Amino acid sequence: MKSSISTGSGADAPADRRKRARLIVLLACGWAAFVALxxxxxxxxxRGLIVFLAEQQFNLFGRYYPLLSYLILTLLFGSPIFFFVRGRLWEPEAVASHATAAVNLLMGLRRFMRAMFIAAALCVLGAAVAALSMLTLPDMSGPVQTVDVAAQPLEVHEGATLLRGNIVYMRTAALTEDLWTARRETRFAPVVADASGRTIRYFVELRQDEMVVAGRPLETRRGILRRDGLPGELRQLFRYAGYIVPxxxxxxxxxxGSLRWGxxxxxxxLAIAALFFVLLGLWQLFVLHRTTRRLDGDAPASA
Incomplete structure (x- = not known):
């Protein structure tokens, strides 16, 4: 007769499951943060899938909803991993056991609540990145360069600039951007040496009160020059009209202020969306506590 002594780690199994669950949490949150950024x-x-969604919205609604597009793509690509690993992500011990209907209900409420807080955190992260990115934008400080479009300068840098050329007012394109509390329309016109050309390398932002008229002579404008600064929606619009925007x-x-508006x-x-998700999460937390108290009250007293 053979006998063996097991040195298995049955006592360590719950601890191992908790470690795996924490690792899965970190990986899932890391993936979600990557997708959000x-x-x-x-x-x-x-760029990318945002352009596809924007063009579909332009075709269907005549306008583009950037926040909605961002949230749809982030949730579509970021949330499936949480459902894929949900068995070990939230309640490993409970899932390993034969969970009752009450336990399943509470687990579902917790999952939804945590998903809302994770979505809020991702929105806050995105808002912080967008806000910090404004620090990298050029401003009016430093020496003022003069750029003559007709001279086709080889060296052009961002910052304070005097731009000289023919402004093609009749090719003005407008972009309307909405905060949920404010609305702004920005207009851009090409600046060219020859109005018959199809390549547009320079644009100028028109003032809010500026009339769009034809036949103006050569002009010089002062402002902040931004490399590749034309909004993507308008780049596509000019390209659809047959122009080349290199x-x-x-x-x-x-x-x-206008440079930073976008x-x-x-x-x-994103900050407003984060507040919305936080409110949903807090409401779900209230529902969870109320449901827990109700289930505790309905539980039969032990003999």
């Missing part, structure tokens, strides 16, 4: 970059630079191209913004829209909308 990736689509934030696409939304700000107007990279790099340059946009002369009228002020620091990033402000992104950061503010």
């Amino acid at each position: 990736l689509f934030l970059w696409q939304a700000v630079s107007y 990279e790099p191209h340059y946009v002369l913004y009228a002020s620091e 990033r402000t829209v992104v950061a503010s909308n």
Whole structure:
């Protein structure tokens, strides 16, 4: 007869499951943060899947909803991993056992609550990145360069600039950007040496009260030059109209405030979305506590 002594780690199994659960939490949150930052970059630079969603919205609704597009893509690509690992992510011990209907109900409430707080955290992260990115934008400080479009300068840098050229007012394109509490329309016109050309390398932001008229002579404008600063929606619009917008191209913004407005829209909308998710999470927390008290009250007294 053979006998063996087991040195298994039955007592350590719950601890091992907790370690695996924590690792899964870190991996899932890391993936969600990566997805959130990736689509934030696409939304700000107007690239990738954001462009596809934007064009579909333009075709269907005549306008583009950047925050909605960002949230849809982030939830679509970021949330499945939480459901895929849900068995070990939230309640490993409870899932390993034969959970009752009450336990399943409470687990579902906790999952939804945590998902809302995770979504809020991702929105806060995105808003912080968008806000901090404004620090990298050029401003009016430093020496003022003069750029003559007709001279086709080889060296152009961002910052305070005097831009000289023919402003093609009849090719003005407008972009309306919404905060949920404010609305702003920005207009951009090409600046060219020859109006018959199809390549546009320079644009100028028109003032809010400026009339769009034809036949103006050569003009010189002062502002902040931004490399590849034309909003992606308008780049596509000019390209659809048969113009070539090369990279790099340059946009002369009228002020620091208008240059930062796009990033402000992104950061503010994400902050508002974060508040919305926090409120949903707090409401779910209230529902969870109320349900827990109700289930405790309905539990039969032990003999």
